[in-house]
Amino acid sequence: MRAALLRNYGTPLDIQEVDIEEPKRGEVLIRVSATGLCHSDVNVFQGHTPAELPVVAGHEIAGVVEQVGEGVSNFQVGDKVVASFIQPCGKCRNCVAGRENLCETFIANRLKGTALDGSYRLRSKDGTPLRAYMGGGFAEYAILPETSLAKVPDNLDLKKAAVLGCAGLTAYGAVVLSGHVEPGENVVVIGAGGVGLSIIQLLRSIGAGEVILVDVIDWKLEKGKEMGATVILNSLKINVKDYVASKGGVDVVVECAGRPETVELALELVRVGGRVVLVGIPPANSSVSVRPASLVRRGVTILTNHGGRPRTDLPRLIEMSRTGKYSPEALITGEYRLEEINEAVSALLEGRVLRTLIVP
Template sequence: MSTAGKVIKCKAAIAWELKKPFSIVEIEVAPPKAHEVRIKILASGVCHSDEHVLSGALQFPFPIILGHEAAGVVESVGEGVTSMKPGDKVVPLFLPQCGKCVPCKHRKGNLCIKNSIGKPTGLMADGTSRFTYKGQQIHSFVRTGTFSEYTVVDENQVAKIDAAAPLEKVCLIGCGFSTGYGAALNSAEVKPGSTCAVFGLGGVGLSVVMGCKAAGASRIIGVDINKNKFAKAKELGATECVNPLDFKKPINEVLFDLTNGEGVDYSFEVIGLTDTMAAALMSCNENYGVCVIVGAPPTASEITFSPLHIFTGRTWKGCLYGGWKSKESATKLVKDFMEGKFTLDPLITHTLPFDKINEAFELLRTGKCIRCVLVY
């Protein structure tokens, strides 16, 4: 029996308040409105950005359904949707691509004006939610809310992908892999033969390592206080790894020592802490070094630094979704994966059923996993 146009009852993991476990309950998911798509989620990665909301580092309204790194199948479409149809495999995206605004038309732009990054309302563009629980409106994280068996997303935030793609793997293209890989290729534009430093060797940081290697970097230095991540980093392309806790001097000075006083050509902060952001900046060459901020910063954080750190010529920049134009690039990245141009398997260390979501977050918090994928 078709569910198109009807309310769907399904399981979802709701975060009711800060620093509390998820509750898996039955919710109601409304049909898609015009230019929206309702998706049956089949796999969703657990990302640090989701944890940042739970911890309060990123401020979003509660109760909320988190999750934004996923893949699934279109269940139904709203009026006016032309880019996909029921049955299509898709990747929902936290960053839209309308294709019409100035950023979308700009060669390097990807911050579509329809984004909700700076407007954490937890609601759709029309100011309402498609999720309810016993009549109560439930918010959705960055208008994706993939920790639910069904979700509704704007058509501009959904990429149609290869019908043969394994969803439990390509879900990472919805956020983590694409963000890190693109940070090296697009945002930094790493050049062959260069030296790179990657601060933070989680799933996104390791994807940066992969991007640096793909770009032809000759030296890739991984930086992390968890030595257990070093073997995987080297497997994926890091030439060496350092633990800041092993040194008495600041890590930026250590990196200058390792590069004969020159500093690295490119540095990447993939943690989201202001101290490591400053250290990453000061680790790169003071004249032509490029530092890219990849990790999501806490909402209320501020950073203070001497302008001399950039006056001499350094470039300090941010990166959203790896600089990719989301909708078109996600489709292409899945195609590249299917053609063997990169692998995702080493990034996925745990696969758990959806009802073990609290266990998955504990693995994330304790650093025991790189990426845990929930399957529905």
């Protein structure tokens, strides 16, 4: 099969023929229909996320079941599915406790690019093992554990449903699991990318109060307003701290931009007793400056969010999409063929797109 292979950080992806094994116990082979391009993938390409090389990335995967491994009971050949970027083992302490978004086995293997059993499913033509970072969806086929999959109903566009597996699921986790946002609460969302705009949609669906969206790109802010933001602020043109302070702060701030300076901004915007949810992922070696005394005296709660629970929350998100309460289609601003993936990466880095689909 063809796959987009990264051999060295900071270099273009190379489309190559690689071999993929048959699915093992509990695994499913998917014929990829589309994979969304996420900033987390670009972090890998640039070396900000130190995944082992050579690697095939891509974690917002939608496709059709081609083959099932031994013991798979919930899926059969021909099923249309979307994959979560989280691949829970179902057996570790966190999975058993209902926190499968923090699966210890998956987190231990994520940067190694292995399957849950620690072995590889991809090889180059000379037999060299290849890593698959969180799914390896930038290819014609992918092997995933059935625990990471959910069925896609016929009334959802299968290709566009790909973004449910990361942008949608991460937003669901931020709003529902971590943030516990209640109707009427005022919220600031920092970052108008795929995750940020998904959060805007979900806040609208649950009846949040004022929803302030912050970014530096006007056309993305306008998209956010269309999706439910009540106020949009370009932080290059408006002093965000002064504006939010004039409102008395907000109940919740959700940081999606993944930059140290926006994390620090989030901590300054929240009201006394409020909550900050950190969603964006800065480079692995970055750090932020905080004033603990201020946080303690103001009673600020800092929460982190690592997606949602695939077997519980992904089906719920699909149902919200089916009933029109969340629109994955609204995030899609283009499609690229697998051979055009480097052009798609450039468009994302230059701020010309939200989510693009890589279509084999």
